[in-house]
Amino acid sequence: MSVIVDKETRLCVSGITGREGTFHALNNKRYGTQLVSGVTPGKEGQDVEGTPVFHTFHKAVAETGANTAMIFVPPRFAADSILEAEDAGIATIIAITEGIPAHDELRVYNHLARNPGVRLIGPNCPGVLSPGKANVGIIPAAFFEEGNVGVVSRSGTLTYQIGNELAQKGFGNSSIVGIGGDPVPGSSFIDIVALFEADPETELIVMSGEIGGSAEEEAAEYIGAHVTKPVVGYIAGFTAPPGKTMGHAGAIVSGSSGGAEAKAAALEAQGVRVARTPTEVSQIAMELLGR
Amino acid sequence: MDLLEYQGKQLFARHGIPVPSGVPARTVDEAVAAAGAVGFPCVVKAQVKIGGRGKAGGIKVAEGPDELKEHAGAILGMDIKGFPVHEIWIEAASTITAEYYASIIFDRSAKAPLIMFSTQGGMDIEAVAEETPELLATLHVDPLIGFQDFQGRRLAYAAGVPPDQVRPLGAFLARLYDVWAAEEAMLVEVNPLIVSGGAIAPGPFGPLYALDAKVTLDDNALFRHPDNAGLRDPSAEDAEEQMARERGLTYVKLDGDIGILGNGAGLVMSTLDVVAQFGGAPANFLDAGGGSKAEAITSAVEVILANQSVEAVLFNIFGGITRCDEVANGLVAAFAQLGDKIMVPFVVRLDGTNDVEGRSILAEARLPNVHTAQTMDEAAERVVGLAQQGAAG
Numbered sequence: 001m002s003v004i005v006d007k008e009t010r011l012c013v014s015g016i017t018g019r020e021g022t023f024h025a026l027n028n029k030r031y032g033t034q035l036v037s038g039v040t041p042g043k044e045g046q047d048v049e050g051t052p053v054f055h056t057f058h059k060a061v062a063e064t065g066a067n068t069a070m071i072f073v074p075p076r077f078a079a080d081s082i083l084e085a086e087d088a089g090i091a092t093i094i095a096i097t098e099g100i101p102a103h104d105e106l107r108v109y110n111h112l113a114r115n116p117g118v119r120l121i122g123p124n125c126p127g128v129l130s131p132g133k134a135n136v137g138i139i140p141a142a143f144f145e146e147g148n149v150g151v152v153s154r155s156g157t158l159t160y161q162i163g164n165e166l167a168q169k170g171f172g173n174s175s176i177v178g179i180g181g182d183p184v185p186g187s188s189f190i191d192i193v194a195l196f197e198a199d200p201e202t203e204l205i206v207m208s209g210e211i212g213g214s215a216e217e218e219a220a221e222y223i224g225a226h227v228t229k230p231v232v233g234y235i236a237g238f239t240a241p242p243g244k245t246m247g248h249a250g251a252i253v254s255g256s257s258g259g260a261e262a263k264a265a266a267l268e269a270q271g272v273r274v275a276r277t278p279t280e281v282s283q284i285a286m287e288l289l290g291r
Numbered sequence: 292m293d294l295l296e297y298q299g300k301q302l303f304a305r306h307g308i309p310v311p312s313g314v315p316a317r318t319v320d321e322a323v324a325a326a327g328a329v330g331f332p333c334v335v336k337a338q339v340k341i342g343g344r345g346k347a348g349g350i351k352v353a354e355g356p357d358e359l360k361e362h363a364g365a366i367l368g369m370d371i372k373g374f375p376v377h378e379i380w381i382e383a384a385s386t387i388t389a390e391y392y393a394s395i396i397f398d399r400s401a402k403a404p405l406i407m408f409s410t411q412g413g414m415d416i417e418a419v420a421e422e423t424p425e426l427l428a429t430l431h432v433d434p435l436i437g438f439q440d441f442q443g444r445r446l447a448y449a450a451g452v453p454p455d456q457v458r459p460l461g462a463f464l465a466r467l468y469d470v471w472a473a474e475e476a477m478l479v480e481v482n483p484l485i486v487s488g489g490a491i492a493p494g495p496f497g498p499l500y501a502l503d504a505k506v507t508l509d510d511n512a513l514f515r516h517p518d519n520a521g522l523r524d525p526s527a528e529d530a531e532e533q534m535a536r537e538r539g540l541t542y543v544k545l546d547g548d549i550g551i552l553g554n555g556a557g558l559v560m561s562t563l564d565v566v567a568q569f570g571g572a573p574a575n576f577l578d579a580g581g582g583s584k585a586e587a588i589t590s591a592v593e594v595i596l597a598n599q600s601v602e603a604v605l606f607n608i609f610g611g612i613t614r615c616d617e618v619a620n621g622l623v624a625a626f627a628q629l630g631d632k633i634m635v636p637f638v639v640r641l642d643g644t645n646d647v648e649g650r651s652i653l654a655e656a657r658l659p660n661v662h663t664a665q666t667m668d669e670a671a672e673r674v675v676g677l678a679q680q681g682a683a684g
Contacts, residue, residue: 076514101512102397103475106434109402126611140611140644155557160609160643161667181556183399210557213399236560239567240576247541247556247578249511250399260564277565279668 001202002130002175003150003195004092004121005033005068009134012037012057012066012090014081015073016048024072024096024138025051031141033134036064039081057081057088070127070136071095078123079104083111086118094136095123095186102249105184112186120186124248125178126156139176147172149285150196152189153208154181154215154248158236158278162208165282171289174202181210181248189219197227204230204289206281207272209263211237212251216263224270230288233267233274234281235260292508295338297380298522299504302474308466309492309500313382322363323356325381331355332384335362339374347371352384377524385502390483391452392416393464395432395471397478403431404471406438406464408446412483426450438468456486459497474519475512480505531575531597538590540577547572549678550595550604550635552588554579554613562607565667571675574601579613588621589628596633602681603636605674607667610643617645619652626658636660636677640670 011028015021016038026049029035037052037060044055054060057069069085071078071093078097085093100123112118121128127137132146143164149171153159156178163176177192179185189207196202209216216235223231238260240246242253253259264274275281294302300310314325326333337349344350349371353359369376390413398405409427411419420427428449432438443461452460471479481501491498513520525533535542549571553559556578563573575598579591595604608618618641626633639661641649653663664670
């Protein structure tokens with residue numbers, strides 16, 4: 001098993017005719033993901049190496065049975081594209097686009113919250129990889145194999161770093177989920193940790209957070225109350241100065257909130273082992289799984 | 292992007308919020324002309340993006356021209372907590388009978404704007420929230436339907452304003468929400484929001500005026516607000532941060548001596564932490580971004596080395612979209628371009644997409660004083676050692 005994407009995924013890519021959109025859509029297809037269609041207004045009738053392109057998500061769904069959308073359009077068009085995918089009945093929307101205005105994200109989040117059947121991952125995320133099954137996004141799949149560690153992270157490259165540390169110790173992954181570094185992520189740590197808790201293949205959960213906001217603290221409460229599987233935590237940004245945005249729009253320590261120490265302490269208070277370096281994540285994983 | 296007080300007030304005024312009249316000035320002569328337009332008595336206010344201006348002597352009342360010149364001369368060029376004063380705001384003096392507090396913040400946890408109001412303004416609102424939370428009225432607004440009149444009444448009654456101010460306050464908060472929503476702000480704060488004992492502004496606001504304005508705008512939304520984008524003041528930015536922004540790099544200057552370059556915000560933050568764990572002090576955060584091409588890497592090296600404190604540089608790359616061979620080519624190009632201007636050692640760790648190609652490019656180039664490391668920990672330990680040698684020598 002795995003979470004969010006698998007062999008049943010039928011992917012439609014918004015922005016498939018753009019340079020990056022084409023490159024990553026075809027990369028996902030080569031990995032074995034069922035790429036069924038793309039959307040670019042004005043380009044219906046074209047195809048991208050055999051994958052048909054439609055003006056609208058509605059037609060792409062009707063003609064190709066797409067059930068998962070990947071959003072690869074520029075930031076000013078991204079909120080519209082997410083809302084179109086939802087309106088067309090797509091249940092899983094994975095938004096890679098970075099730099100979407102925060103108020104757009106707020107509108108999208110609050111609108112989607114009224115439709116319990118839809119799940120948004122991202123925006124500003126690397127996507128979801130279920131090794132051996134499907135890859136939707138930009139995660140370099142070659143570094144990961146099937147296994148029993150579920151990874152959820154706010155950061156892309158840090159996920160690869162941690163995944164690679166785990167791989168060197170012989171661990172594979174059920175799924176790797178990037179929830180993104182923006183102030184209003186469509187899915188939270190809690191949403192994804194709950195999926196891993198319910199996934200029979202996942203035996204260990206790795207949660208990689210960073211400074212800013214309170215999502216890690218909220219996840220800590222949830223883990224304490226609802227999660228039976230072992231969880232390893234990691235928090236980036238112990239040395240970040242207050243008041244400075246560290247790359248991700250959401251990564252800022254403001255006043256007394258959002259600091260790494262408090263996040264690590266909240267997780268540890270609920271029995272989560274928190275690694276201080278990416279290397280230590282794999283060491284703790286070995287101890288917890290008795291290898 | 293944070294706005295200066297007067298920029299925030301001009302934004303407020305565009306949305307109909309009553310603010311005292313005022314004029315900005317950059318010199319004493321401009322201040323004199325400004326006071327001519329505003330009239331006496333007036334207030335001279337330092338324009339810096341930091342709190343505590345009044346205590347630092349950055350806000351003074353001038354009764355006449357001589358006092359105005361004296362205060363303007365003293366405040367221009369003042370340094371307030373490390374922020375030099377380049378600009379002052381000459382504002383008509385207000386008669387204050389009460390000081391309130393109002394703000395709207397982007398509440399990430401609730402995924403909704405949070406409005407806060409208190410009759411205990413003028414002071415540190417965090418202290419009010421801490422010591423007398425019952426005096427701080429708060430509620431969330433549904434961003435899909437916006438601020439409703441009843442919410443203004445709830446806040447006014449909860450905070451206990453006099454009955455004749457309930458409707459004016461509702462009108463004031465509704466306009467403040469307009470600013471937050473229409474300008475795509477992350478924060479709008481009015482402290483103090485005053486009850487004026489003087490003239491009443493036209494409109495539904497009664498005696499209420501915004502005597503201060505703190506506004507933070509969303510950088511990602513500035514493309515929809517070209518007027519606001521023009522409010523950025525490059526002279527207030529650090530030279531290297533400005534250079535990085537112009538080159539499309541994400542850079543934050545720090546206090547240490549180890550230059551850091553990585554790809555991806557999380558990995559760079561993690562790199563700073565690991566360097567600190569090995570006893571080093573990072574000089575900067577620099578995210579070269581996903582899919583960095585060789586030119587971006589060359590640019591980044593220039594930005595990092597523009598900081599004279601740097602004793603050694605660490606490249607920590609885990610290639611995903613970013614290809615390690617592009618990074619290696621960029622570093623080779625930087626050495627070709629900057630040549631003997633590069634006086635400090637580099638430690639390079641390349642993993643991920645095309646890492647083998649990247650490492651062989653570096654091996655063939657035989658760059659002077661460039662070392663490679665296999666893992667992140669090894670790279671961090673190495674660069675800390677080299678920086679300490681550099682600082683000692």
